[in-house]
Amino acid sequence: MAKQATYSNGGSGMPTELCWLAPEDLQEYGIEAQTDSQTTVTDQEAGALVPYLLGRTTKETWSFALDASAYGKQHHLHDVAKRKGYVMQDLRSMVAHLSGTDLAVAGHAIALAGWHQANGFCGRCGAPTVPIEAGAKRCCTKDKKHRLYPRTDPVAIMLVESVDGSKVLLGRAKTIRHASMLTCLSGFVEQVETIEEACRREVQEEAGIDVGPVHIAGSQPWPMGRGGTCELMIGCIAKATSDTLHMDESEMDDVRWVGRDQLKKAVEDSKRKDTPYQGGDSEPSEGVDFWIPPPTAIAHHLIKSWAERQTAWFSKL
Numbered sequence: 001m002a003k004q005a006t007y008s009n010g011g012s013g014m015p016t017e018l019c020w021l022a023p024e025d026l027q028e029y030g031i032e033a034q035t036d037s038q039t040t041v042t043d044q045e046a047g048a049l050v051p052y053l054l055g056r057t058t059k060e061t062w063s064f065a066l067d068a069s070a071y072g073k074q075h076h077l078h079d080v081a082k083r084k085g086y087v088m089q090d091l092r093s094m095v096a097h098l099s100g101t102d103l104a105v106a107g108h109a110i111a112l113a114g115w116h117q118a119n120g121f122c123g124r125c126g127a128p129t130v131p132i133e134a135g136a137k138r139c140c141t142k143d144k145k146h147r148l149y150p151r152t153d154p155v156a157i158m159l160v161e162s163v164d165g166s167k168v169l170l171g172r173a174k175t176i177r178h179a180s181m182l183t184c185l186s187g188f189v190e191q192v193e194t195i196e197e198a199c200r201r202e203v204q205e206e207a208g209i210d211v212g213p214v215h216i217a218g219s220q221p222w223p224m225g226r227g228g229t230c231e232l233m234i235g236c237i238a239k240a241t242s243d244t245l246h247m248d249e250s251e252m253d254d255v256r257w258v259g260r261d262q263l264k265k266a267v268e269d270s271k272r273k274d275t276p277y278q279g280g281d282s283e284p285s286e287g288v289d290f291w292i293p294p295p296t297a298i299a300h301h302l303i304k305s306w307a308e309r310q311t312a313w314f315s316k317l
Contacts, residue, residue, distance in 0.1 A: 016094065018102035019086045020063070026080060052112045052135030054105060064134075065109035067116065092224055095296050096277050103296070111223035111230035115150045118228065122146050152221070153229050156198040157186035158236040159302040160211060162257055163243050165312020168303070169207060170290075171247075171255040175226065178276050182254065182266075182290040184299040186233070199238050207255045208246025213239045213314060217305070220298040235298045237306065239314040263307035266292045270300060 051064035068077050081088050091110050095103065112135060119138055122129050127142035140146035160169035170182040187202035189195060196214040203211045215237045225231035247255040265285045270292055274280030277294045284291055293299045306313060 016097035018098060018106055019081075019084070021077075021080060021084070025084065026076075050116075050131050050135060052109070052116070052131070054108055054112075063105070065113060067113040069113065069117075096294055107221065107223035111221075112150060114223070114228060115230065119148050123148070151229065153225060153227070153231045154189040154195070155186055155222075155225075155231045155233050156189055156195050156202060156236060157184050157233050157299060157302070158199045158203065158211075158214070158238045159184045159299075159306055160203055160207075160209060160238045160240050161306070161313050162240055165314065167257040167259045168263070168306055169203070169209065169240065169255065170258050170292075170303075171206060172253045173206075173251060174253050176253075178291065179253075180276070180284070180289070180291050181293065182256070182258070183293050183297075184235075184302055185255075186299075189234070195234050195236065199236050203238065203240075206248050206252055208244070208248075209240050210242045211238045212241045215313070217302060218298065233298045235302050237302065237313050260307055262288050263292075263303060266290065267300075267304050267307050270294055 051066050054063045054065055057063055066077070078088050091106050094106070098106065116131060116135065116138065120129060121127065122140040122142065124146050125140065125142055127140050127146075129138040129140050129146075129148060131137070132139045136150075138148040140148075162168065169185065171185050172179075172182055176183070185203055185206050187198060187205070189198040190201075193201070195216060199214045200211040203209050217235045217237055219235060220233045222231040222233050243257070245255055245257075265288045269275065269284050269288065272278075272280075272282065274282040275291060275294070277291070292303050295301070
């Protein structure tokens with residue numbers, strides 16, 4: 001083992017970055033690596049912890065994630081981090097502050113640890129499973145043919161353009177924490193369903209709008225999914241064939257059509273350092289009563305791409 005990951009901020013006035021702990025940082029706290037048929041990290045108080053391989057850094061150093069979340073803030077890792085001037089942080093609170101590279105590494109660690117936590121037993125026979133191949137898989141202890149692989153759940157997230165091409169559909173689900181946020185509609189892609197079909201179904205269910213053509217614009221991994229799993233956000237631009245809204249009030253708090261001028265202001269507002277996503281409490285610009293997601297979310301880029309166009313995305317139907 002070369003290094004193990006923890007989250008930290010760089011201190012007051014310092015850039016926030018992902019920091020690392022080396023084995024020698026942990027040994028004085030009774031946390032030592034042991035390599036046998038399965039690499040483990042033995043904690044004198046907590047017992048064996050399994051490090052999960054993240055990959056090799058640009059410095060040719062192998063990096064690992066060590067999941068001690070089950071032990072809360074009482075675990076030694078918090079003491080080790082504090083002594084080195086680091087702070088253990090929830091990743092969601094760090095999204096707006098970490099670089100893209102650090103987010104990718106931390107996201108991988110969170111997604112992998114979450115998957116291991118949720119798959120302690122074999123789904124086929126119910127026997128306990130154990131991590132193998134440095135955490136890349138899990139294996140059933142009763143039948144070695146039963147192997148589990150990390151999963152990614154596909155989510156279609158779509159920006160829907162109106163029939164006349166002058167506005168787009170935004171909404172806010174009841175599960176969204178920020179009461180002033182509007183974003184693209186989204187939903188899981190169901191089994192044997194295409195991405196395009198998922199877009200049309202979700203928009204019809206949440207907003208009562210019929211959708212025609214769907215353009216797949218890009219994708220983004222999201223390790224902190226709503227169901228506690230790693231998601232792949234598949235970004236789409238879709239064309240509405242109807243404009244009359246019929247919002248599902250059991251699922252949505254708000255669904256509305258928003259014009260290009262308002263969206264341009266919202267995009268500019270998202271660059272500010274005092275937004276709710278940055279921990280601020282400021283108000284949006286005059287004439288705008290909502291915030292859009294920050295640049296770390298694919299929804300932001302779908303909205304920004306449409307707002308910056310001078311014409312409709314699709315030809316008028």
